[in-house]
Amino acid sequence: MTIVDKPSLEVCLSPALLHLYDTHGAVVVIIDIFRATSTITAALHNGAKCVIPVASVAECIAIGESIPNSITAGERDGKIAEGLQHGNSPLEYPGHFINGKTLVLTTTNGTRLLHMVQGASDIIIGSFLNLNALCNYLLARNEKVILGCASWKDRFNLEDTLFAGAVVNELQHAFEINDDSARAARHLYQSSGGIDFIDFLKDSSHYRRLSAFGLQKEMEYCVTPNQHPVIPVLKGREIVAI
Amino acid sequence: MTIVDKPSLEVCLSPALLHLYDTHGAVVVIIDIFRATSTITAALHNGAKCVIPVASVAECIAIGESIPNSITAGERDGKIAEGLQHGNSPLEYPGHFINGKTLVLTTTNGTRLLHMVQGASDIIIGSFLNLNALCNYLLARNEKVILGCASWKDRFNLEDTLFAGAVVNELQHAFEINDDSARAARHLYQSSGGIDFIDFLKDSSHYRRLSAFGLQKEMEYCVTPNQHPVIPVLKGREIVAI
Numbered sequence: 001m002t003i004v005d006k007p008s009l010e011v012c013l014s015p016a017l018l019h020l021y022d023t024h025g026a027v028v029v030i031i032d033i034f035r036a037t038s039t040i041t042a043a044l045h046n047g048a049k050c051v052i053p054v055a056s057v058a059e060c061i062a063i064g065e066s067i068p069n070s071i072t073a074g075e076r077d078g079k080i081a082e083g084l085q086h087g088n089s090p091l092e093y094p095g096h097f098i099n100g101k102t103l104v105l106t107t108t109n110g111t112r113l114l115h116m117v118q119g120a121s122d123i124i125i126g127s128f129l130n131l132n133a134l135c136n137y138l139l140a141r142n143e144k145v146i147l148g149c150a151s152w153k154d155r156f157n158l159e160d161t162l163f164a165g166a167v168v169n170e171l172q173h174a175f176e177i178n179d180d181s182a183r184a185a186r187h188l189y190q191s192s193g194g195i196d197f198i199d200f201l202k203d204s205s206h207y208r209r210l211s212a213f214g215l216q217k218e219m220e221y222c223v224t225p226n227q228h229p230v231i232p233v234l235k236g237r238e239i240v241a242i
Numbered sequence: 243m244t245i246v247d248k249p250s251l252e253v254c255l256s257p258a259l260l261h262l263y264d265t266h267g268a269v270v271v272i273i274d275i276f277r278a279t280s281t282i283t284a285a286l287h288n289g290a291k292c293v294i295p296v297a298s299v300a301e302c303i304a305i306g307e308s309i310p311n312s313i314t315a316g317e318r319d320g321k322i323a324e325g326l327q328h329g330n331s332p333l334e335y336p337g338h339f340i341n342g343k344t345l346v347l348t349t350t351n352g353t354r355l356l357h358m359v360q361g362a363s364d365i366i367i368g369s370f371l372n373l374n375a376l377c378n379y380l381l382a383r384n385e386k387v388i389l390g391c392a393s394w395k396d397r398f399n400l401e402d403t404l405f406a407g408a409v410v411n412e413l414q415h416a417f418e419i420n421d422d423s424a425r426a427a428r429h430l431y432q433s434s435g436g437i438d439f440i441d442f443l444k445d446s447s448h449y450r451r452l453s454a455f456g457l458q459k460e461m462e463y464c465v466t467p468n469q470h471p472v473i474p475v476l477k478g479r480e481i482v483a484i
Contacts, residue, residue, distance in 0.1 A: 013398055016258055020397050155262050156255055158422040180400040180447050184430055191429040205422050 007144045009175035011164045011182040015113045016154040024119035029126040032150035033159040036110030038127040038222040042090035045228035047099030050238040053111040060106040074106030078213030089218045109150040125232035133229035135170045158204040165189025197223035249386045251417035253406045253424040258396040266361035271368040274392035275401040278352030280369040280464040284332035287470035289341030292480040295353040302348040316348030320455030331460045351392040367474035375471035377412045400446040407431025439465035
């Protein structure tokens, strides 16, 4: 009889804790539920050629100018950033608009974490919008996984951790969980009841902040599972659908 | 009518996140359930004159030699560190032994966090052993509170966060909670059912690690609430009972 070790599954709760995790050879999942990774998932599933995540508005404009058929997008304080064309909402990118185009997207937390990860075997994008597809993909890969929460300016947030917990809950039987962050994320997911995520998140810092910008509908969409079954993966500077 | 703002209550999940919190003027509670803050609470309640927390074994020995009627204590990998007299367990310090003595204690995570905090109005010690006394004290102070989890080598841990959640759960009506870490800690506490903490923690990293050293009885004691109703506070280099 051959005993095959299960691969490990860990959760990094903030980019400020990333140095504690060995990302080398791991499949790293970037999670920024409100809203970068939700928007990336939606845009790619709706036919975007690719998404190029960038840190600054200036870089976004410069790259946008160099790529034909591209759209520049990003927000600062809940509004389209000056000099850009569109915002950071999954609802802004339906197929009839985004199909075949390159989305150059500037976000703060999600992009930063994505660029911090070193040596991963793959960097992929997770959101409620691709929850089941992601879990099935990770099961099939059967490799070490680190779920990286983008958080908010390095501060732990509830929505990214809730999503990480949903993944842990789904994968726990196929992976070795020896990480208290993963256990806590799973408890958090179980506390939510696993159904009405937006109600669970209404008391969160991010929900309060984005509600002040009138983004309730966008947030509700971001926590509606499995609207966009696609696996976005980073290839060079581009995020593409596998 | 005068509206008085409630003071804020936040939870810092790891020393690596402490820079995100404004500790100036706050009452900062150091939490290291397994086992530094449990041992400090027990020793002071049992009559220790004071506890001097130090980072290294060498410093522990040097300070111990300079203070009459003192005991040097600390562990490395679950055993009494070479050159020290006692270990890091609350059960080692009953009144007939520790009364009137100075305990010079070297621990890694708890001591490090305690020395990192800057500008706090007070640094106090929390553990399940003084849970209700601590909550009553914080209610009476009615000032901004930051609960600081010592964690394990900067990695989030379940037992410190569980305790932070117990405090948040008790104080939430008297404090302003606008911090997702505090909300998550409260959810974790509620997941535990609030009764059988050791059973809840049996799957945690720290429980597994310390169980390998045969420390189950010590851990069970550390999560038994209200055995030692005392408020330890840092004064200069000494922790004393208020």
